[in-house]
Amino acid sequence: xxSVLFDAPGPRAKRTYRxxxxxxxxxxxxxxxxxxxxxxxxxxxxxxxxxPFLTGEIWTEYLIPGLIGTLTAAAIAMVLALTIGTxxxxxxxxxxxxxxxxxxxxxxxxxxxxxxxxxxxxxxxxANYDLFPPDRxxxxxxxxxxxxxxGSVVAELVRSGVHSLPKxxxxxxxxxxxxxxxxxxxxxxxxxITAMLPAIxxxxxxxxxxxxxxxxxxxxxxxxxAEQIGNFKVNLLPALIVVGAIFxxxxxxxxxxAQRVEARTRRRGHTAAPPLPPDQIDQAAxxxxxxxxxxxxxxxx
Amino acid sequence: xxxxxxxxxxYDGLGAFKTTIYLTVVSALFALLIGTxxxxxxxxxxxxxxxxxxxxxxxxxxxxxxxxxxxxxLGLFLQLGVSLANKDSNTFITxxxxxxxxLGLSVYHAAFVAEAIRSxxxxxxxxxxxxxxxxxLPFLKTLRYVVLPQAFRGAIAPLGNVLIALTKNSTVxxxxxxxxxxxxxxxxxxxxxxxxxxxxxIFAIGFVILTLPVGILFTSMxxxxxxKR
Numbered sequence: 059x060x061s062v063l064f065d066a067p068g069p070r071a072k073r074t075y076r077x078x079x080x081x082x083x084x085x086x087x088x089x090x091x092x093x094x095x096x097x098x099x100x101x102x103x104x105x106x107x108x109x110p111f112l113t114g115e116i117w118t119e120y121l122i123p124g125l126i127g128t129l130t131a132a133a134i135a136m137v138l139a140l141t142i143g144t145x146x147x148x149x150x151x152x153x154x155x156x157x158x159x160x161x162x163x164x165x166x167x168x169x170x171x172x173x174x175x176x177x178x179x180x181x182x183x184x185a186n187y188d189l190f191p192p193d194r195x196x197x198x199x200x201x202x203x204x205x206x207x208x209g210s211v212v213a214e215l216v217r218s219g220v221h222s223l224p225k226x227x228x229x230x231x232x233x234x235x236x237x238x239x240x241x242x243x244x245x246x247x248x249x250x251i252t253a254m255l256p257a258i259x260x261x262x263x264x265x266x267x268x269x270x271x272x273x274x275x276x277x278x279x280x281x282x283x284a285e286q287i288g289n290f291k292v293n294l295l296p297a298l299i300v301v302g303a304i305f306x307x308x309x310x311x312x313x314x315x316a317q318r319v320e321a322r323t324r325r326r327g328h329t330a331a332p333p334l335p336p337d338q339i340d341q342a343a344x345x346x347x348x349x350x351x352x353x354x355x356x357x358x359x
Numbered sequence: 360x361x362x363x364x365x366x367x368x369x370y371d372g373l374g375a376f377k378t379t380i381y382l383t384v385v386s387a388l389f390a391l392l393i394g395t396x397x398x399x400x401x402x403x404x405x406x407x408x409x410x411x412x413x414x415x416x417x418x419x420x421x422x423x424x425x426x427x428x429x430x431x432x433l434g435l436f437l438q439l440g441v442s443l444a445n446k447d448s449n450t451f452i453t454x455x456x457x458x459x460x461x462l463g464l465s466v467y468h469a470a471f472v473a474e475a476i477r478s479x480x481x482x483x484x485x486x487x488x489x490x491x492x493x494x495x496l497p498f499l500k501t502l503r504y505v506v507l508p509q510a511f512r513g514a515i516a517p518l519g520n521v522l523i524a525l526t527k528n529s530t531v532x533x534x535x536x537x538x539x540x541x542x543x544x545x546x547x548x549x550x551x552x553x554x555x556x557x558x559x560x561i562f563a564i565g566f567v568i569l570t571l572p573v574g575i576l577f578t579s580m581x582x583x584x585x586x587k588r
Contacts, residue, residue, distance in 0.1 A: 062488045063480075063506060064404040064498040071404075079407040086411065100439050170570040171563045172527035174541050179559040182548045186555065263421065270423030274534050281426055288433075295438045298430050302422050309421035337517075338420060338471065 097295075107293035111300055116287060124283030125304065131197060131269045131279065135204035136262060142205065143212025148247065150217055153238060161213070168210040174271050177203035181275045196277035204265055211264075215257050215334060219250030222331040253331035256320035260336025263309045263316075270305075280304060362554045366547070366561055375543035376565050382460060382529045382539055387522055389465030394472025399507075401473065402480055404498055412473070419470035424531050428463040432535035435459065452536075460532035464525065471521045479514025480506060484588065512584045519577025523570045540565060 067075055097103050110116045149161035168176070181199035184190050190198040223246055231241035273281040284301040288294030316336035323333040366372040400412035419427075435441040436459060443462065444454035483506050491505040511518075533542035544562040548555050 062485050062492075063402055063501055065492055067404065075405050079405050082405070082407045082411065096439060102438065166571075167563070167567065170523070170527070170567045170574075172530040172541065172566060174530040174533070175544060175559070175562055175566065178541060178545050178548065179555065182552065182555050186552050267421070267423040270425040271531070273425055273429070274531075281423070281429065285429075285433075295434050298426065298434050302426055302430070305423055305426065306418055306421045310417060313421065337474070 102295050107291070107296050110287070110291045110293065111296070116291075120283045120287050121280070121300070121304065124278065124280040124301070125308075127197075127272075127277065127279040127283075128266065128269045131200045131204065131272060131277065132262065132265045135201045135208060135269075136265050138201065138205040139208035139212050139265075140258070142209035144216055144247075144251075146209060146213035147216025147220075148242060150213060151220055151242070165210040165213045168206045169214070171207075173203045173207045173268055174274065176206050177271055177275055196272060196275050199275055200269060200272040200277045200279075203271070204268055207268075208261060208265055211261060212254075212258065215254045215261075216247075216250055219254045219331060219334065220246050222253065222334075223249055224330050227330055249329040249331060252323060252329040253333050255323055255333070256316050256336045257334035259312065259316035259319050260338060263312050263336075264338055266309055266312065267305070362547075362551060362557045363561065365551075366558075370543050370547055372540075372543060372561070372565075375538060375540045376569070378457075378537065379526070379529050379539040380569070382457070382464065382532055382537065383522075383526045386461050386464035386468065386529065387525055389461065390468040390472050390521070390525065391518075393465060393469035395476060395507075397469060397473035398476035398480070399502060401477060402502075416470045416473055419467055420474075422467075424463070424467050424528055425534060427467050428460060428531050428534055431459040431463040432456065435462075456536045457532075460529075460535060460537050464529060464532065468521055468525050468528070471524070472518065475514045475517035475521055476507075476510060478517055479510035479512070482513035483509045509586050512581075512586055515577055515581035515584060519573060519581070522577070523573055526569055526573065527566065 065071075094103070101107075146161050146165055149157050150165060152158045152161070177199050180202040181195065184195055184198055220242075227245055227249065228241055231245040236244065269277075269279050270281045272279050273285075276282070280301045284297040285294070287297040291297070313336065320333050320335060323329065397412045397415055400408040401416070403409060403412075436455065442451075442455050443458035444451050448454060487505055487509065488501055491501040496504065529539060530541035532539055533545070536542075540562055544558060547558045551558060
C-alpha cells in the first residue's frame with residue numbers, strides 16, 4: 059500500500075522500521091510459542107486429536123454434509139432475499155405513499171431486529187403450527203430469518219443504487235415519454251442492480267456466516283458438525299479450528315470474487331452509478347450517506 | 360395482555376435488556392480500542408505490522424460470530440482452562456460467561472471497527488498528511504495530531520453501523536448462557552407457546568428502541584462533526 063502518511067524512509071528511519079519489524083516478529087513468535095506450549099500442555103496437539111481429519115470418514119460423514127447444509131441455507135436465503143428485497147426496494151421508491159410507507163416500515167423493522175431473534179421466533183412458530191416436516195423445521199427457520207434480514211438489506215441496496223444514479227438518467231427517460239413505472243423498470247433498475255452487484259456478492263459472505271446461527275436452533279450446518287466430531291473423536295478444539303478454517307477459506311474467496319466484480323463493473327461502465335463496494339457491515343446505509351454527499355446524484359423516479 | 364406484565368414481573372425482561380446494553384457497551388469500548396490499534400498497524404510504514412493487521416481483519420471478518428463465541432466457551436474455557444473471572448466467587452459461571460462473550464464480541468467487531476477507521480483515513484485529503492510531513496512530524500505524530508482526529512470524524516457513520524450490528528449481535532452471547540434478551544425470549548416462548556407473536560413483538564420492539572436512536576444519533580453526528588472542506 060503506497061501511503062502519503064509517511065516519507066520514503068531515510069537511513070535512520072529504515073533502521074528504526076527494521077528494528078520495530080524484527081521486534082514485532084519476535085513478539086508474534088513468542089505469542090505463538092506460548093499458545094502452542096499451552097495447547098501441548100493441555101494435550102491438544104496429539105496425533106489422535108488431529109489425525110481424524112486425514113480420514114475420509116470425517117469428511118464424508120461430517121464436514122462435507124455440514125458444508126452442504128451451510129451452502130444450502132445460504133443459497134435459498136440469498137435467492138429469496140434478492141426477490142423480496144428488490145420488491146421492497148422498488149416499493150420504497152414508489153411515488154405512492156401507501157406503497158412507500160409500509161415498505162419503509164417493513165425494511166427498517168427487519169433491519170433492526172437481530173437475525174437470531176427472527177430464527178428463534180420462526181422456529182417456534184413453525185413448530186407450533188406444524189408448518190414444516192420436523193426434519194425441515196430448522197432449515198425453514200434459518201432460511202426465514204436470513205431472508206427477512208437480508209431482504210431488507212437488499213432493499214436498501216436497491217434504493218441506494220437508484221439514488222446514486224445521476225439525475226439525467228430519469229430526466230432523459232421522462233423526456234422520451236416513459237411512464238414512472240417504465241423509467242424504473244427499463245432505465246433505473248437495470249443500472250442500479252449492476253451497481254449493486256459487488257455489494258450483493260459481498261452480502262453473500264454475511265449470509266454464509268449467519269447460517270452458523272442455525273447452530274443455536276439445531277440446524278445441521280458446519281458448526282453443529284464440528285461439535286458432533288468433537289463428541290465422537292474427543293477433539294472439540296481441533297474440530298472448531300478446522301471448521302473455522304473452512305469458513306475463512308470459503309468466505310475469503312467469495313470476498314475476492316466480490317472485489318473482482320467491483321473492478322469489472324467499474325471498468326465496463328454499464329451503469330451510470332459508481333459500484334457499491336462489498337463491505338460487510340450494512341453498506342447500504344453508508345452508500346446512501348455517500349450518495350447524499352455527492353452533489354451529482356440524487357435522481358429518483 | 361397478561362404476557363406484557365409477565366415480561367416485567369416474572370421474566371425480568373428489563374433486566375435482560377439491561378444485560379444486552381451492558382454487553383454491547385463494554386464490548387464496543389474494547390472493540391474500539393483493538394480496532395484502532397489494528398487500523399494504525401494497517402496504515403503503518405512497517406511491513407510486518409501491515410501483514411499482521413491485514414491477516415487479523417481477513418481472518419476475523421470471514422469467521423462466523425457464533426463460531427467465535429462458541430470457541431471462547433468450549434475452546435478457551437472448557438478445553439484450555441482459560442477463565443476470566445475469580446474461581447472462588449459465587450457468581451463465577453455468570454461472570455466468566457459474560458466476560459468470554461465480551462471477549463468474543465470485541466475481537467470480532469474490532470475487525471469491522473478497523474475497516475471503518477481505515478475508510479475514515481481515506482476521507483482525509485492528501486494535503487493534510489503532506490502538510491504534516493512538511494512541518495516535520497514523524498509518522499505517529501502525523502497520525503495522532505492530524506490524520507486520526509479527522510479520520511474518526513469521517514468514520515462516524517460506519518462506526519455507528521458497527522455499533523448497531525454489535526447491539527444486534529450481542530444476542531449470540533445466549534449460546535454460551537448469558538441471559539440477555541434473546542435467551543429470555545426463548546424461555547418465554549417455550550413457556551407460553553400460545554402467545555409467541557406478542558412475545559416476539561415485545562423483544563423485537565425492544566431492539567428497535569435500542570438501535571433506531573443510535574442510527575439517528577450517529578447520522579446527525581456524522582453530519583455535524585464532518586470536517587468542513
